[in-house]
Amino acid sequence: MRVNIEVNGEQRVADTVWEGESLLYVLRERLGLPGSKNACEQGECGSCTVYLDDVAVCACLVAAGQAEGRSVRTVEGLADGDRLDPMQQAFVEAGAVQCGFCTPGLIVAAHDLVRRNPRPSDLEIRESLAGNLCRCTGYEKILDAVRLAAERMGASGGTA
Amino acid sequence: MTRSSTERADTTAGIGGSPIRPDGALKVKGEFAYSSDLWAEDMLWGATLRSPHPHARITAVRIGKALALPGVHAVLTHDDVPGRNRFGLEHADQPVLAEDVVRYQGEPVAVVAADHPETARRAAALIEVDYDVLDPVTDPETALADGTPALHPDGNLVRHVRIRRGDPEPAAPVVVTGEYTVGMQDQAFLGPESGMAVPAEDGGVDLYVATQWLHVDQRQIAESLGVPQEKVRITLAGVGGAFGAREDLSMQVHACMLAMHTGKPVKFVYGREESFFGHVHRHPAVMRYEHGATEDGRLVYVRARILLDGGAYASTTSAVVGNAATLGVGPYEVPNAHVDAFGLYTNNPPCGAMRGFGAVQACFGYESQMDKLAAALGMDPVDLRVRNAVREGSTMPTGQVIDSAAPVAELLRLVRDKPMPAPVGDAEGVADPRELPGGVSNTTRGEGVRRGVGYGVGIKNVAFSEGFDDYSTARVRLEVIGGEPVVSVHTAAAEVGQGLVTLQAQIARTELGVHQVTILPADTAVGSAGSSSASRQSYVTGGAVKAACEAVRAEVLAIAADVLPAGGELYLNGGKVIASTGEAVADVAALLGDRVVEHTVEWRHRPTQPLDPATGQGNAHVQYAFAAHRAVVDVDTELGLVRVVELACAQDVGRALNPQAVVGQIQGGSAQGLGLAVMEEIQVVGGKVVNPSFTDYLIPTILDMPPMPIDVLELADPHAPYGLRGVGEPPTISATPAIVAAVRAATGAALTRIPIRPEHVVFTTVEDGGHSS
Ligand code: FES
Numbered sequence: 011m012r013v014n015i016e017v018n019g020e021q022r023v024a025d026t027v028w029e030g031e032s033l034l035y036v037l038r039e040r041l042g043l044p045g046s047k048n049a050c051e052q053g054e055c056g057s058c059t060v061y062l063d064d065v066a067v068c069a070c071l072v073a074a075g076q077a078e079g080r081s082v083r084t085v086e087g088l089a090d091g092d093r094l095d096p097m098q099q100a101f102v103e104a105g106a107v108q109c110g111f112c113t114p115g116l117i118v119a120a121h122d123l124v125r126r127n128p129r130p131s132d133l134e135i136r137e138s139l140a141g142n143l144c145r146c147t148g149y150e151k152i153l154d155a156v157r158l159a160a161e162r163m164g165a166s167g168g169t170a
Numbered sequence: 171m172t173r174s175s176t177e178r179a180d181t182t183a184g185i186g187g188s189p190i191r192p193d194g195a196l197k198v199k200g201e202f203a204y205s206s207d208l209w210a211e212d213m214l215w216g217a218t219l220r221s222p223h224p225h226a227r228i229t230a231v232r233i234g235k236a237l238a239l240p241g242v243h244a245v246l247t248h249d250d251v252p253g254r255n256r257f258g259l260e261h262a263d264q265p266v267l268a269e270d271v272v273r274y275q276g277e278p279v280a281v282v283a284a285d286h287p288e289t290a291r292r293a294a295a296l297i298e299v300d301y302d303v304l305d306p307v308t309d310p311e312t313a314l315a316d317g318t319p320a321l322h323p324d325g326n327l328v329r330h331v332r333i334r335r336g337d338p339e340p341a342a343p344v345v346v347t348g349e350y351t352v353g354m355q356d357q358a359f360l361g362p363e364s365g366m367a368v369p370a371e372d373g374g375v376d377l378y379v380a381t382q383w384l385h386v387d388q389r390q391i392a393e394s395l396g397v398p399q400e401k402v403r404i405t406l407a408g409v410g411g412a413f414g415a416r417e418d419l420s421m422q423v424h425a426c427m428l429a430m431h432t433g434k435p436v437k438f439v440y441g442r443e444e445s446f447f448g449h450v451h452r453h454p455a456v457m458r459y460e461h462g463a464t465e466d467g468r469l470v471y472v473r474a475r476i477l478l479d480g481g482a483y484a485s486t487t488s489a490v491v492g493n494a495a496t497l498g499v500g501p502y503e504v505p506n507a508h509v510d511a512f513g514l515y516t517n518n519p520p521c522g523a524m525r526g527f528g529a530v531q532a533c534f535g536y537e538s539q540m541d542k543l544a545a546a547l548g549m550d551p552v553d554l555r556v557r558n559a560v561r562e563g564s565t566m567p568t569g570q571v572i573d574s575a576a577p578v579a580e581l582l583r584l585v586r587d588k589p590m591p592a593p594v595g596d597a598e599g600v601a602d603p604r605e606l607p608g609g610v611s612n613t614t615r616g617e618g619v620r621r622g623v624g625y626g627v628g629i630k631n632v633a634f635s636e637g638f639d640d641y642s643t644a645r646v647r648l649e650v651i652g653g654e655p656v657v658s659v660h661t662a663a664a665e666v667g668q669g670l671v672t673l674q675a676q677i678a679r680t681e682l683g684v685h686q687v688t689i690l691p692a693d694t695a696v697g698s699a700g701s702s703s704a705s706r707q708s709y710v711t712g713g714a715v716k717a718a719c720e721a722v723r724a725e726v727l728a729i730a731a732d733v734l735p736a737g738g739e740l741y742l743n744g745g746k747v748i749a750s751t752g753e754a755v756a757d758v759a760a761l762l763g764d765r766v767v768e769h770t771v772e773w774r775h776r777p778t779q780p781l782d783p784a785t786g787q788g789n790a791h792v793q794y795a796f797a798a799h800r801a802v803v804d805v806d807t808e809l810g811l812v813r814v815v816e817l818a819c820a821q822d823v824g825r826a827l828n829p830q831a832v833v834g835q836i837q838g839g840s841a842q843g844l845g846l847a848v849m850e851e852i853q854v855v856g857g858k859v860v861n862p863s864f865t866d867y868l869i870p871t872i873l874d875m876p877p878m879p880i881d882v883l884e885l886a887d888p889h890a891p892y893g894l895r896g897v898g899e900p901p902t903i904s905a906t907p908a909i910v911a912a913v914r915a916a917t918g919a920a921l922t923r924i925p926i927r928p929e930h931v932v933f934t935t936v937e938d939g940g941h942s943s
């Protein structure tokens with residue numbers, strides 16, 4: 011089948027899509043956007059988190075056909091050219107990135123959290139990110155990164 | 171410590187700083203190419219057919235239907251393995267593709283290449299294999315017993331290490347014994363096994379893969395492909411975590427075989443379920459300990475018997491057994507030690523390297539015993555540990571004298587003296603459910619919840635031991651590009667997330683006083699770096715990069731000395747040659763012009779010795795590393811649910827070359843120790859894994875992890891580059907027993923098995939010994 015999706019502001023078309031393919035597969039293997047990661051393919055790890063019509067979802071749980079005519083924003087669509095999104099910048103600075111495989115999903119999830127709740131408490135950060143597994147960091151520096159980004163974004167009056 | 175004159179260079183991003191990772195921006199933008207992200211025009215997808223049985227004879231394999239499926243390009247079996255159908259890190263005992271016997275559930279039997287991953291999977295399912303199912307050997311004790319069928323030609327014993335020190339029949343007034351069990355833990359890195367093999371015109375192959383040791387892969391792949399090593403060229407692709415699970419081969423030979431057979435690039439990406447079968451796990455252990463002490467709490471003797479289940483193939487079992495034995499009494503002075511550690515073949519999943527490597531299992535045993543002994547003596551558990559702690563100059567049970575800092579007592583005091591976390595809840599004692607055991611499941615409002623505090627301290631060897639020729643190779647080049655001096659560093663060392671790329675650049679900046687440093691991709695075009703394991707890369711590859719930089723610097727300074735007026739010692743900083751007066755006397759760029767200075771150095775740590783086979787005596791380890799934890803837990807004693815409230819750690823790192831990365835390692839390592847304490851276990855029933863998914867194999871989430879305050883000591887090891895001490899593993903070792911001790915303190919349950927399950931907490935008491943499962 012053919013699937014039309016707006017991805018990171020661009021209208022994209024994927025052809026010869028097999029019905030069993032997920033949005034994640036189409037993004038990674040057909041549209042050249044491997045930033046969203048596949049670490050479980052069953053909604054347990056959050057590595058594949060993307061915005062679908064502005065709602066953060068696990069792309070591995072969305073059938074490609076379900077994304078027809080909708081808009082998707084992936085981790086590749088957060089930075090403004092070379093200017094990192096404040097959440098991305100905070101992750102690098104805080105040491106929240108080790109192997110980085112969890113990072114794209116965590117950044118989208120944390121970006122979504124701070125958009126909805128500009129001053130999250132630690133408990134709120136933990137609760138919102140509980141669906142994103144990281145095996146390297148023990149999460150302390152991820153908390154640091156989210157606090158840092160929220161503080162900076164609050165100070166600068168928010169972000170896109 | 172006194173720092174060498176070479177370290178007067180103070181570029182901002184050198185040793186001791188925490189500069190931003192060079193791969194950081196790519197990783198946060200989603201542009202870093204992991205091994206699963208590779209793509210080539212015309213590439214095929216590989217899939218693997220695996221045995222559903224833990225033990226069976228293969229009587230027939232029919233591939234016709236699979237080959238007939240449209241889109242399938244190749245179906246290969248053991249008959250198609252061009253070279254030696256065996257591989258293995260320490261013993262080549264594992265087939266690339268099974269021949270007549272399968273020895274574990276998940277053993278690869280055939281591989282397929284097709285134009286779509288789903289086609290490849292369906293084709294694999296169409297391969298018909300006839301099995302004669304055999305009884306699996308699933309218990310290491312049975313595997314060791316006389317009369318059990320041998321799973322391999324040399325029997326079921328992979329290795330037995332004996333440590334014999336002091337009086338063989340010691341006696342002591344206070345004796346405690348215990349039996350302890352460790353379940354099978356998985357590394358559960360997030361980026362599954364993956365890579366792409368591209369056939370080359372010279373009849374060889376280029377492989378892009380996530381691995382821990384490129385050259386040991388290269389050697390094994392070349393043997394199985396039957397080609398000279400130089401025909402297998404490996405480049406490290408982005409690695410999504412490792413923790414030991416990428417030391418053994420997974421899809422490497424399969425992808426290369428298919429690529430050479432089809433003439434097309436072949437990519438493999440395991441799914442999560444397949445990943446649970448695609449790599450080795452942490453050895454499960456059954457351990458019997460007996461500790462004897464004087465009335466005032468001095469250890470007189472330790473006897474231990476440690477049985478490690480190696481599963482179907484040896485992998486690194488021999489070295490794991492060596493660690494469990496030599497580190498088996500822990501960081502304590504014990505005049506009389508009698509330790510037997512065994513590694514066995516069974517039909518369970520193969521076990522090998524995982525962070526902590528044999529030291530994790532033993533630590534749960536000896537630390538549980540130290541708490542039991544403290545209780546028997548009526549002593550404080552930290553005081554008992556401090557009284558017996560090793561220090562610099564202590565003798566290990568192998569006879570090896572610890573010849574650098576061993577601040578075990580100090581680490582314990584540091585964690586003990588940390589302020590305690592506040593009780594949960596507000597002034598009225600009303601707690602947010604997210605702060606209680608059970609969390610948002612809302613299982614308690616605080617009734618039945620009790621707090622406990624526990625301690626653990628551990629010991630780990632750094633780098634490879636027992637006489638292994640352990641080295642790394644670094645090529646460092648200094649040249650002028652665009653008027654600026656630029657350094658490039660080339661090694662084959664695997665960046666697996668730990669930050670080695672950052673560190674190599676820091677070393678180059680410090681040694682050469684040049685800001686611009688490029689780390690070239692790790693590949694086999696340069697000599698071996700050894701494995702990214704055993705907490706060894708900062709030490710060994712760090713040592714190699716430092717040595718190569720020193721060679722480059724010596725040449726630059728010799729050039730400078732030729733053209734400058736004589737006198738005094740020179741060094742490099744800020745792109746300049748600096749005289750001992752501190753005055754800049756030449757510009758490196760001007761001095762070099764278009765001259766390129768390049769040196770390649772193979773660097774070794776001090777040699778170690780094999781263990782005496784009868785007594786286990788010998789200077790087997792090059793460096794020891796220590797960490798201590800204090801865990802504070804809240805336990806719902808009615809439901810058996812545990813919430814770790816805080817996990818404090820103190821660790822000596824010799825010197826923190828990158829403080830941010832050091833803390834990141836300690837926190838990440840502690841998290842894996844927490845996982846083993848309270849949740850992580852591959853459950854194997856009759857040789858079959860029953861929980862190969864992230865739904866059923868749980869790793870800690872951000873809700874499970876507590877705050878982790880860290881104390882880092884920097885007591886330099888004079889034998890190591892910059893005085894550093896390996897960092898990655900110690901925190902994984904001591905976190906687990908500290909948490910278990912805290913749960914014991916909260917509940918009185920004996921808890922002799924990890925991971926702790928709710929029923930162990932609820933249905934056991936000290937009196938019944940805690941054997942509930
Ligand atoms: S890959 Fe989608 S949640 Fe794990």
Ligand code: FES
Nearest residue numbers: 109110144145146
């Ligand atoms: S940084 Fe490796 S999984 Fe999070």
